[in-house]
Amino acid sequence: MGQGRQQQPFKGDKSMTAGGWFTMSVSVGFVLVLFSWCIWRVLTEKKPEDHIHGIEDIDKGED
Amino acid sequence: MTTGKFRECWSSRLGVIMAVAGSAVGLGNFLRFPGLAAQYGSGAFMIAYFISLLILGIPICWAEWTLGRYAGQKGFRSSPGIFYALIRHPVGKYIGVLGAVIPVTIYMYYVYIEAWCLGYAWFSATGHLNLGNDVAAYGDFWARFVGATKDGLTISGGSNQVVIFLVIVFALNFIIIYRGISKGIETFCKWGMPALILLAIIVLVRVLTLGTPDPAKPDQNILNGLGFMWNPGDIGTQLANPQLWLAAAGQIFFSLSVGFGVIITYSSYLREKDDIVLSGLTATSANEFCEVGLGGMITVPAAFIFLGAAGVVGQGTFGLGFKVLPLVFSKMPASQFFGAAWFFLLFLAAITSSLSMLQPGIAFLEEGLGLNRKQSVSLLGLITALGTLFIVYFSKDIKALDTIDFWVGTFLIFVLATVLIIVFGWVLGIEKGWEEAHKGASMRIPGFFKPIIKYICPLYLLTIFALWVLFNVFGWNPKTGEFKPTGYVTDLISSEGSSVARMSVGLIVLIIVFFIITTAAAGRRWDKAGNNNRSKETKA
Numbered sequence: 183m184g185q186g187r188q189q190q191p192f193k194g195d196k197s198m199t200a201g202g203w204f205t206m207s208v209s210v211g212f213v214l215v216l217f218s219w220c221i222w223r224v225l226t227e228k229k230p231e232d233h234i235h236g237i238e239d240i241d242k243g244e245d
Numbered sequence: 246m247t248t249g250k251f252r253e254c255w256s257s258r259l260g261v262i263m264a265v266a267g268s269a270v271g272l273g274n275f276l277r278f279p280g281l282a283a284q285y286g287s288g289a290f291m292i293a294y295f296i297s298l299l300i301l302g303i304p305i306c307w308a309e310w311t312l313g314r315y316a317g318q319k320g321f322r323s324s325p326g327i328f329y330a331l332i333r334h335p336v337g338k339y340i341g342v343l344g345a346v347i348p349v350t351i352y353m354y355y356v357y358i359e360a361w362c363l364g365y366a367w368f369s370a371t372g373h374l375n376l377g378n379d380v381a382a383y384g385d386f387w388a389r390f391v392g393a394t395k396d397g398l399t400i401s402g403g404s405n406q407v408v409i410f411l412v413i414v415f416a417l418n419f420i421i422i423y424r425g426i427s428k429g430i431e432t433f434c435k436w437g438m439p440a441l442i443l444l445a446i447i448v449l450v451r452v453l454t455l456g457t458p459d460p461a462k463p464d465q466n467i468l469n470g471l472g473f474m475w476n477p478g479d480i481g482t483q484l485a486n487p488q489l490w491l492a493a494a495g496q497i498f499f500s501l502s503v504g505f506g507v508i509i510t511y512s513s514y515l516r517e518k519d520d521i522v523l524s525g526l527t528a529t530s531a532n533e534f535c536e537v538g539l540g541g542m543i544t545v546p547a548a549f550i551f552l553g554a555a556g557v558v559g560q561g562t563f564g565l566g567f568k569v570l571p572l573v574f575s576k577m578p579a580s581q582f583f584g585a586a587w588f589f590l591l592f593l594a595a596i597t598s599s600l601s602m603l604q605p606g607i608a609f610l611e612e613g614l615g616l617n618r619k620q621s622v623s624l625l626g627l628i629t630a631l632g633t634l635f636i637v638y639f640s641k642d643i644k645a646l647d648t649i650d651f652w653v654g655t656f657l658i659f660v661l662a663t664v665l666i667i668v669f670g671w672v673l674g675i676e677k678g679w680e681e682a683h684k685g686a687s688m689r690i691p692g693f694f695k696p697i698i699k700y701i702c703p704l705y706l707l708t709i710f711a712l713w714v715l716f717n718v719f720g721w722n723p724k725t726g727e728f729k730p731t732g733y734v735t736d737l738i739s740s741e742g743s744s745v746a747r748m749s750v751g752l753i754v755l756i757i758v759f760f761i762i763t764t765a766a767a768g769r770r771w772d773k774a775g776n777n778n779r780s781k782e783t784k785a
Contacts, residue, residue, distance in 0.1 A: 197468050202476035205288045209475075210538045212295070217534035220527035224259060227523075227687055 253426045254514050260431035262524050265511055266531035267434040267597025269502040270441065272358065274536040275591060276566040278496055279474060279544040283557070285489045288477020292484065293493035298533065300705055301494055304698045305503040305662055306529050307690060308669035310521040311682040313512030315673070322513045323609035324506045325764045329771055331668055338768050342760045343661045344506025345609045348602035349625070350653045350756055351505070353632035354646040355602060356418060359595035360411040361391060361567060362588050367410070369584030375575045380556065380568060387567045392640030396745070399637055411637065414596065415630070422603045423622045426514050430600050437593050438531070444590035445539040451583050452547045458576070465553050470546030473554060487712055487723065494709045499655070500536055501529060502601070504662025510605040518685035526688075535594075544570070551576045563643075566591070603629075609760075613767025628759075635752055639745045648749040651733045655717075659710045666706060670699040
């Protein structure tokens with residue numbers, strides 16, 4: 183959106199080259215490892231206050 | 246300053262991460278990124294993309310999380326309030342107006358696109374989207390569905406099914422937002438984001454196992470599809486192209502929802518000792534996983550397998566999403582299931598984003614005008630409904646939507662992001678900002694990010710912004726050096742311009758004026774509350 187007027191021609195098509203495999207593996211591998219590491223850290227880290235502020239106290243002002 | 250009324254907060258760390266990730270993951274992850282990567286030669290594009298992530302995306306994310314939580318501790322939840330707390334000058338709160346105007350205005354058209362996704366999921370599931378092998382049939386269907394052939398078609402004409410879906414998604418958004426931060430947004434995103442990722446993995450497995458679906462066209466197979474997406478071109482030459490850098494930085498920028506006013510609002514509901522460094526990085530990485538790991542592996546390879554290069558070349562976001570991909574899914578085995586799964590995941594991506602666009606407006610109306618939840622939801626519902634009605638009515642060539650997206654969804658976002666990073670590095674100060682960011686942090690931000698945040702990020706952002714203005718506003722041609730204003734400008738100033746484009750800009754101005762007036766009123770409330778607090782402290 184907003185950029186729809188600047189399309190350019192795509193590059194030519196051919197089967198996966200070694201460069202293609204490398205680009206895909208590094209790109210997808212990097213984001214996968216980063217995401218997995220972050221989620222693992224979040225889920226395994228013990229922070230005592232993590233579970234004690236679960237009470238939502240909304241003053242809806244309807245009184 | 247405390248208002249004494251706003252005690253909402255996130256109920257879990259994973260919840261706020263899912264909410265921020267949900268805000269970031271949108272249609273751009275699955276439709277815009279793959280098209281850009283393939284278009285610019287994926288090798289060079291990914292280099293520029295990851296550099297932009299490192300020196301633009303991640304630093305601005307951390308800056309936004311920090312600024313939001315910092316101001317939240319002072320009792321402010323809305324963008325004008327947050328800037329009122331950050332910039333100790335009367336002008337501060339008016340700068341913050343952008344953080345309310347941007348998400349609320351984007352919501353007005355984004356909810357319409359969200360309705361398309363839900364509608365397409367329904368039509369796919371019921372088999373109504375099997376329109377044969379001609380992509381033109383799918384283009385006609387989309388044009389009729391969204392009213393792209395004539396103004397007012399979706400409201401007054403015969404083809405008004407989109408309105409049904411629009412009413413459903415509009416109501417759903419406001420029901421969820423009415424339930425509040427924790428019970429509404431957080432609960433929805435904690436279920437919606439895993440569901441989105443699960444659906445994307447199901448579709449991904451289907452695409453990767455397609456092999457060569459049409460033996461008569463052996464070239465159209467999955468390996469060639471992946472090659473079309475990922476094979477690098479001449480990396481050195483491509484990296485010298487400024488438009489590639491603009492595209493890569495722009496994609497990082499818009500994909501992560503930085504500069505929307507959303508992250509500062511969400512993080513203002515955090516507590517002082519809540520971690521923001523790891524949480525911010527996790528939300529960012531979730532967005533990147535969805536974009537590169539899922540979107541990059543599904544959209545372009547799938548389109549290539551069934552339509553070849555000719556079917557993918559030159560398609561914009563909407564062309565790829567609502568004309569090409571319906572045809573692609575209609576050709577797959579179990580087309581109804583996979584088509585519905587695909588468009589429902591797009592709907593989930595859209596609604597988790599649209600919810601985040603409403604919260605800054607709600608927060609402002611509650612905090613600035615002292616409205617309760619029911620009043621603020623009602624008022625924001627009325628404002629956004631009127632704006633959406635304007636966009637839905639002026640649907641010919643989706644002119645109103647496109648114009649507002651350009652000036653608010655791109656231009657103003659650049660402005661706000663620049664302001665945010667300058668405020669973090671230079672107004673709050675890098676040392677204080679650094680200290681604030683690390684309160685309760687689960688991990689340290691590497692030290693090299695200090696100069697990046699203070700110097701490189703603002704410079705890079707300003708350079709990208711200047712390039713964007715040169716290319717997309719003034720229509721600069723780097724080869725000839727000529728300037729030819731783009732359609733977005735000539736629509737407004739040319740005698741042959743578009744009245745709809747002008748009215749759209751008028752709507753934007755109207756919204757800005759509304760928020761400026763209400764911010765002025767809010768400022769008086771905040772000043773008064775601040776004076777009262779100071780008086781109490783003096784007496785004590």
